């Protein structure tokens with residue numbers, strides 16, 4: 001147990017078109033630093049995490065300007081065409097420092113409000129699990145399936161439906177193998193769990209906090225700012 005290590009992998013090579021901003025969303029300013037710096041700090045300040053790998057685009061002119069300093073080892077990997085390609089590249093870099101049985105927590109750069117308690121919960125629930133799993137929240141709204149004309153075809157059963165969040169936590173070897181096979185076979189992979197599903201595994205759903213939002217649309221930045229202010233105002237909160 002004592003020699004189990006946990007690593008963070010942060011894909012940060014997206015463009016974020018839906019933000020309609022002058023720069024990729026991970027470089028937008030939020031509560032005193034960039035979105036990406038918040039996401040990195042969440043893991044840098046967590047005692048269970050051994051080190052961090054960030055995937056950044058090779059023509060990314062913002063990353064060098066950040067000049068990030070961390071307490072933990074911070075490695076950089078080249079970004080890829082899709083999110084899953086960026087994660088594959090980051091895992092290849094991580095494999096030089098970690099073993100196949102080490103755990104990897106893959107976290108979107110665009111989720112800066114992740115709480116330490118959610119990292120704790122994920123590790124507690126999954127450390128003894130044979131597969132791994134993800135943070136998720138149950139769907140609250142009534143879900144509609146659309147037809148070709150953009151009208152409602154039917155209402156989907158909401159019971160048992162979840163929003164997949166990050167971090168998503170899996171053993172390094174199993175995650176790499178699943179992502180590699182899915183890529184070779186041309187499967188569409190939008191998160192790490194779907195790669196494990198593709199190879200026949202059933203990752204565990206671990207209920208996380210609803211304020212772990214992904215910054216996607218312009219209004220999300222104000223919401224994230226609100227959540228970070230709230231956290232900072234809480235008594236005994238751990239400052240990332």
Ligand code: C5P
Pocket residue numbers: 010011012013014015016026055079080081082083084086087107108109110214215216
């Ligand atoms: O675009 P979306 O919000 O789904 O991206 C999720 C995360 O994946 C973001 O942190 C983004 O920077 C990252 N990403 C990446 N490489 C890509 C596309 C997205 O690292 N090619």
